[in-house]
Amino acid sequence: MPESLNAAAVRAQLDDAASADEAAKIRTRMTDDRTEVIGVRMGTVFEIAKKNERMPLPEVDRLLDSDAYEMRMVAVSILDFRARRKGADRASLYELWMRRLDRIDTWDLIDRSAPRVVGWYLVDQPRDVLFDLARSADRWHRRAAITAAFWIIRTGDLDDPLALCELLAADPEPFVQNNVGVALREIGRIDPGRLEQFLARRGGDLTAHARRTARSALKG
Known part of the structure; x- marks a missing residue:
């Protein structure tokens, strides 16, 4: 080598x-x-x-x-x-990332890799793993779940990302809330109506920062 x-x-x-x-x-x-x-x-x-x-x-x-x-x-x-x-070989990359998830334990390690390594692989795969991560007691696992969804949103597939936002809307961890806001903003750029419906229903559960980030898709 x-x-x-x-x-x-x-x-x-x-x-x-x-x-x-x-x-x-x-x-x-x-x-x-x-x-x-x-x-x-x-x-x-x-x-x-x-x-x-x-x-x-x-x-x-x-x-x-x-x-x-x-x-x-x-x-x-x-x-x-x-x-x-x-x-x-996205399956091999995904499998290594997921197996070593507990070593990917800062916000920027997650943001640097979860969208393409995890989200891209899951575009045409079942997403149960993201919902399992979103329910985890570990804040980095929950951030990984919503951050991986960024790439799924990019394809125009909004159902699972919105369901993840539902799960995490009241999350007490700012590192999770911040990326929920980003996910909602990107959803709003594709389908403003679905974002508005989500904010009408769950906007009060978001932090002020996440809510502002999400609403930025509706400006202009």
């Missing part, structure tokens, strides 16, 4: 690009103080992921084993880049 296509080499590339100033910036947006931060700007993280896009999936799995935030960001970015390829 070429040296550049394994987890150890990725760690070396990240270490070479690290800075204390960047580490301090990244730590301000971490939600768990136990997360290791190497200190690499996101543009460089994505460049490293793109360079390693063809890494074998077992090595991507090893990246997800790491406690370092940037290692896992490289992992989910590789999965996202792979999902975009024509003829991608």
Whole structure:
């Protein structure tokens, strides 16, 4: 295997690009103080992921084993880049993502990968898994459920995304509410009437931020 296509080499590339100033910036947006931060700007993280896009999936799995935030960001970015390829084996990408979901435990790791890696695969598959995630006690699982639905919405299929919004409309977690608002906004751009009906029925259960985000689709 070429040296550049394994987890150890990725760690070396990240270490070479690290800075204390960047580490301090990244730590301000971490939600768990136990997360290791190497200190690499996101543009460089994505460049490293793109360079390693063809890494074998077992090595991507090893990246997800790491406690370092940037290692896992490289992992989910590789999965996202792979999902975009024509003829991608989206089932394998989806299966790895779901099996390691508990390692995808920050808002941006989810947002970086759930729409294409999970949502795109589920476009023509049963979506029971999203409803199971939406009912989870884990806030990141619930965010993953609604974030994966972004890609389903993009296809014009609104029934399951709206049902997920119903489940999560009164969610107490801001990290979940924020993406419910985004999902509703995107639904409203496709079918304003269905958004208006949802807001009339459940708008009072949303946070003010989620409600404003959703309503932005109805302006102009």
